[in-house]
Amino acid sequence: MAVGAGNGNGQGRAECYRFGPILVDASAHALFRDGRPVPVEPKAFAVLLVLLRHAGELVRHGELLDEVWGHRHVTPGVLTRAVAQLRQALGDDPHDPQWIQTRHGLGYCFVGTLDAQPERRRTPAAADAADASPGPTSATSGTSPAAEGGATATQAPPPPAAPPTPVPASPPPAGTGERRVLAPDRRAATPGRRRWRWPLAAVVALGVVLAGLLLLWSLRDRAPLPAPSIAVLPFSALDGGRDDRYLAEGLARELHDALSGVHGLEVAAWQSPVEVAREDPRATGRRLGVATVLDGDVRLEGGRLRIHTRLTDVGSGETLWSRVYERDMARVFETQHEIAQEVVRRLVGALPDAGEGLRRRLAPTRSLPAFDAYLRGMQQLLRGGGDRERQAAAYFRQALAHDQGFARAQAGLCRVELWRFEAHRDANRFESARLACLRAENMDPTMGEVVLALGDLYRVQGEYERADEYYRRIENDPALRAQALIGRARVAAAQGRATLADAYLARAVEAAPSDADVHAHQGYQHYFAGRLPEAIASLARAAALRPGDAYILSTYGGMLLTAGRNREAEAVLERSLAIEPTEAVLSNLGTLKYQRGDYAGAAALYRQATTLNPGHFQIWGNLGDALLADPATRAQARDAFREAATLAERYVALRAGDARALAALGWYRANLGEAEAALDLVRRSEALGTEPAEVAYYNAETFALLGRHDEARRRIEAARRAGIAEVRITTTPILAAVLADDSRTTGR
Template sequence: MSDAELAARPSGPLKIGDWWADPQLDELRRGDQVVKLEPRKMHLLMALARRPQQLVTLDQLLDEVWADLVVTPSSVYQSISQLRSVLGDDASQPRYIVTVPRKGYRLVAEVSEWQSEPAPPPSVAAAPAPEAQAAPEVVAPPAPSRRLLLGGSAVAAGLLGLGGAWLWQRRVTPGGQEIMLAVLPFGDASPKALEQPLADSLAESVILALSQHRQIRVVARSTSFQYRNPQALAPQAGQLAITHVLGGELRRWQQGLQLKLSLHRAADSEQLWQQVLDAPSAALASLALSAANAALQALGQPPLAAGTSSPPLADAYELYLLGLHHQRSGQIEGILKARAYFQRAIDSDPGFALAYVGQAASWIAEYHYGSGLSFRAMDARAQPLIDRALQLDPELPLALGLQGHLKANLSQHEEARRWLSRAVEKAPSDASLLNWSGSNESDDGWPARAQPFFSQAARLSPLAVQIQHRAGLAAIHAGQYQAAEAAFQRAIGLAPQHANGHWGLGILGFARGRLADAVLGYRKALLLDGKREALWGQLAWLYLDLGLADEAARAFAQFEALSATPAAARMEAARQWVRAGDPAALALALQAQPLKPAQAALERYAVIDAALLQLWLGQPQAALRSLESVIGLVLADPVPLYNNWLSFQGHHILLDVATIYSAAGQRDKAEAFIEQASAFVERYVRQGNVWHAAGYHRARVLALRGQVEAALAALEEAVRLGWRRGWWLAQDPALQGLREAPRFKALLARIEAANQEQRGKLLLS
C-alpha cells in the first residue's frame, strides 16, 4: 500500500458493533476473543468504518484497498463475505455490512473511537482469522444410532437446519481455523453393488452445493476424487491445505435410499461425526442438499437455503447424475454418452434446469476436444440450452458461469465478465467458475488479472491439470516463463497421460524461440492425444519454421483430415509451397479445390487466406475479388476472426485484409483495417502481454504505412524476443518494402542461424 493510503487509515482502534478493531495490530477483539485479520481485510473494514451508514462504491473500495493490485470486483465480493463471517454477520439479515446491489456496501453497525480497552489476559493468543465461527464443543458421549427420515427438499432442509440426528460428534473445528473440506467419492453399499456411478455423482452434487457456502471452502472434485478414503488423503492433507474430509456410503434398495455420512479430521483421518440419512426414492434430488447441510451443521456452519425452483423428478435427477459420471471422463466418447443421459433427463423432466446446463456443456466440451464440431455449430447448439436453463432458474451459478464461458469463447469478454462475476459471487468455492473467470481475463489480454483467479482455483483444486495449463498460458502471455514452465511441469506430474502439460511446454518453446523444445512438446502431446487437430496445425508451422518440409507435409495432412474447417486447413497447408518457393504448386493447390459460395460464407478466414496467397502469386485483382466476396460478412459478424491466441501465434486477419487492399491501391480502405489491428495489438501490449509476435504485427502496420526504419526496429525487437518465422518474413506481401534493406537481410540471417541450431538440437533429441 502507498504512504498516502496508510496515512488515510485511522491511527487508533475503533469500536464497530460488538468488536474493537485495531488497524495498527490488524486485530479484532471482543471480550477475551482476539482475531488476527489480514492487513488488506482490515483496510477494507476501515474503508467502510470511515464512512459509517454511507454507501461506499465498488470503485472506491478497489481504489483504496487494492490500489497496488489489478483485481476485479469479485475480490471485493469475496473479501466482504469473509469479513461478514469473521464478524458473525449474515448477508440476509445484516447487522454490520449491507449490500447495495450493483453499487457497493454500507457499514450499518455503530462506530465510535476507542477510549480505553483493557488488554486481553496473557493466556489468550491472537488466532488467524476464521472464515466462520468455530462449532461449539459437543461434550456428550457417543449416542445410539438414530436416523433422519427425509421427504421433500423443503422439509429436509428445514430439519437439517434445526438440528440433526447424530450418531456421535467430537469437537469438529478448532477455534480460528479456516475450513477446507474435501468430499470424497461416496461408496456403494447397495445389495447388488451397481450404483457406484450414482454414488460418485451424488458426491459431486454435494460439492456443487457446498461451493455456494460463504464461510467454508470445498475442494473441487478433480482433487478430492483422487482419494477413496480419508486414510489415503491424510498424508497429503497438509500440503493440500485440507482440514476436514466428508465421506459417504450410499445404499439403495427397493424401499428407498440410505446415505451414511462421516466427517473426519484430515490430518490424521480421525472420525469426528457420523450420521445416517434415510430417504424415499422420490427424494433423490433433495439428498445432496440434505447431505451438505448435515455436514455444515456438524462443522458449526449455517445451512444452505433450498432453491426457489421445485426439485426435479427423481428419475430425471438420476439420469442427470449418470450424465455427470460420463462427462467427467475427459474423453469425447464419455462426453457423447453424457449428452444422451442429459437429453433423457430433459425428456423426463422438461423443467430441470441443470440438465440443460449439462447438455450445453457437452457441446462446448465436444468443440474443445477437437471432434470436428465447428465453433458456429457449437454456439448454435449451446446457447439455446443455456437460455432455457436461465429461464427456469435465473440464479443458477453453473448456468450463469456457462453463459459467461460461452461469451468468452465468442470474444465478448466484458459481457462474459458480468456473467462470471455473478456466478462466482453465488458460488465462491467453485473451481470451474474461477478457472473460467481467469481464462476470460487472460483471453481479454489481462494476464495479471487472470492469475489471482487461477491461484484461487488451484487452491481449491490443486490436482487439476486444466487449471495448471491455463495458469501456465497466462504466465506465458505475461512473459513469466519460469512460472509457466513450473505450471506445465506440475500438470505433467499430476497427469502424465494428459496432453495439455506437454502442449503447454510446446507453446512455451515457441514463445521463447526455442523451436526444438516446441516441437518436442507438441510431439509428446500428440502421442497422448492424436485427435487434436489444432495441435497438428501448430506443429506443421513449427516444422516450416525449421525448414523440415516432409515433416510439415505430414502434419498438415493430419490437420486437414481432422479439421472441422477443411478449407481453412487446406489454405494453411498451402503455405508449404510458399516456404518452398514454388508458385506453380501453390497455384495448383488454390485451383484444385475452389471454395463453393456456401462454404466460403462459412469459412471466411479461408477465403481471406487464399486471397493473401493469390497476392503472393502476383494476382492483386484476383485477390481483391476474393476478399470482397466475403468482407461484408466479416464486418457484419459479431464474432471477430482475430483474438489473442491467433495474434500470439503471429496471425492477424485484419492486417491480411489491409495488405490486400493496399496492394490493390485502395489505401483508404486499407488504413481502416490497419488502425483497428494496431489498436488491438497495442491494447494487449499495454495490458501486460509480452509477445514476440507483437513486434511482427507492429512491423506489418508500419511497413504498410511506409515507415521502413520503424518497421525494421519492430522486427528486431520481435527477433530479440524469440520470433523465428523468417521464411514468412521474406515472403509476406505486407513487408515487401523492407526486403532490400540491409537490416532486414541481417535479421533473416540471424533467424536462419538460430533455426539451424535448433534443427541440430532436434535431430540429437
C-alpha cells in the first residue's frame, strides 16, 4: 500500500513506498536502493508507480500502455523495455522475481510486500525539527533526560546509512504535550532571552542532511540523464532495378552488431525491415525508446559503392550528422569502420583502443568476394523461404572457397546444416553438420558466432549441460543474446523444464522483439508444452514480421490445422505455397485432403513432398496413413511405413529425446506387425513428458491398431486435453472406429 506523510504543515500527502532495500518517492521522482539513488527513465518510473498502486494485482499490458503512454504510437515492446529497466534498477531476477512478476501474455504484477508504514529514521534534521516543534512528552516527564541532567545540549545522532525519507515526519496533533527544546545554557538563561550552543558535529551533520534534501528536491522534476542510445535501421537499396538488398541490409546489420559491443552505448534490437518500412525513422526511435536513429541507403554500381548515412535526434528531429561515401567496393571495410567511429564519437566519445575493436569486428575477412558471399548467405536466412537454408549453405561455402579461414562463414554453415537436420528430420544431414561445426571451432573457438554454433551442436547431440554452458558464454553479447536465449530455452524444453524455457524465450523476445525467428521459436515452445492458442498467436506475429517466409507461413498454417481451424489453415498454406513449394506445406495441404476423405489426393501431395525431402520420416508416415485409409491402395501402405520406420530409427538414434519421433516410430512398427517394439516405443515416448498432444495422438493409433481399445480411449482423451482438434481425431479412421465402438457400447 502507499503510505503518506505530511508536508510539515499538516497539508497534503506525499506518495511514498518502501519494500526491502527499496524506497520510492513519487513526488520527487526518486528511487533509492540500499540508500543510494538509482536513475530510472520517466516512463519506467511511471510503470513502477502503476504496479505499486495495484500491488498484488495483475495489471494487464493494455492498462499499462493506456496509463503511461496513452496507447499512442507505441507497441508492447516499449513496455517490455521499461520493465526490463525496472528489474535492473530494483535488482530483480526475472527468472525468480522478488518484486515484479511477468504473467506471460497478460501483464505484470508487483508481488513484493510493501511496508505498512515507511521506516522513519530520526536523522539530524528530523531530530532537530522534532525538538523545535510541538511533540509528545516523555513517558515520564515533559522535559528531556538531558535537560533534567543539566547537560548543555543534546548530541545529534549519527547520519543513517540510507538517505532520509524526503518528506518530514508527520507532526503530532496539537496539544499533546509541551515543547521539547534542546537544553539551554542554564548559566545564561533569562526570562526574555535564550542562548543556544550546538556542537560542531551536529551542525555538520545537519548541513549534510539539508544538502541531501536539496538534491532530492532538485531531482523531483528532472528526469535522469539516459545513457546514449541508438537504433540502427536496415538501410534501403537504391539499386536501379537490381536487388542489392542483401548488401544494404547486410552492411546495416554489421554496423548494428559492432555498435552493440561498444561500452556505454545502448543499441536497440535489430528491427524487421517489414516493420521499419511502415514507420518514419523518428517514429521507430520513439517506439524503441532510443535517443538517436541511424539510417541510410546504399547503391552498388560498376564496382562503386555509394552509402548515404544519417544520424538523427529522435526528440528534436535534428540531423546530428550526415555523410555520403562514394568509393570503390574494395574499401567497404574502411567505410564501415569510419561510419561506426563517427557514430561512437558523437554519442560516447573517443574509445580507449582508438576504435580498433570496431575495426576488427567490421573486417571479419580480408577477401571482398568472401565477404560479399557471406552477406548473401545471411540475407538468404533473413529473407525467408523454404529453400533458404540450401541457398545460404551454398553462399557460405562460396565464402569459404575465397577465404578458408573465414570463421564467421564457417559458423554460419554449421548452424544452417544443423537447422536442416532438425527441420527436415533427416539423419543423413547430421554428419556434415557436425564436421562443419568442428571446423568452425578449429578456426576460432572464441568468436561469438562460433560459440553459438557449438552450443547448437551439443544441444542437437543431447549434451544439454555442455550446450547450455556454451550459450551462457555469449548471453551478454548484445548481438547474439536473443539467439543464445533461444538455445537455452530449447535446452530447458528438452529437459522437461517448460517454465524455465518460457522464461528464456520471454527474455529473447525482450532482446529482439522484431525478430520473426524469435517469435517462431516461442510459438513452437508453446506448442511443445501443449499451449496451442499461445503457439498460434506467436506464429501469427512471426508471419506478420516476415510475410514472405514460406517456412514460417507453413508452420503457422500447420498450427491452425492442428487446432482444427481448417479454413484459416488452408488460406495460410496457400500463401506459403505461392511463395515456394516446400515439403512442409505440401504435407500440410495433403493432411487437409486426408481429413476431407480425399485419400488419393492426399497421397499425391505426400509423394510430391517426399521428392523434395526424401529423408523426412514423418512425410513417409503420412503417405502410409493415406494409402492405408484408401481400400484401393491399402496394400501399398506397408512399403511407405517401412521407409518411414527406417528413417525414423536412424533419427531417434541421434535424437533419443524427441518424444513425437518415438511415438511416430511406434505407430510405424505397429503397422509392420512389430507389437512389442511398438509398445516399448509408446513407453519411451510417454516417459519423456514432452509434446503431449502429438504423443497421445500417435499412441492412441498404436493401441487401437493392436486391439487395446481401453488404452486407446485413454490416449484419445489425453490428446483432447492437450489440444488436439476433434476434427483430427474423428477423421482418423482407426480412432473413429474406436469412438464408434464406444457409441454402440453406451447406446449413444
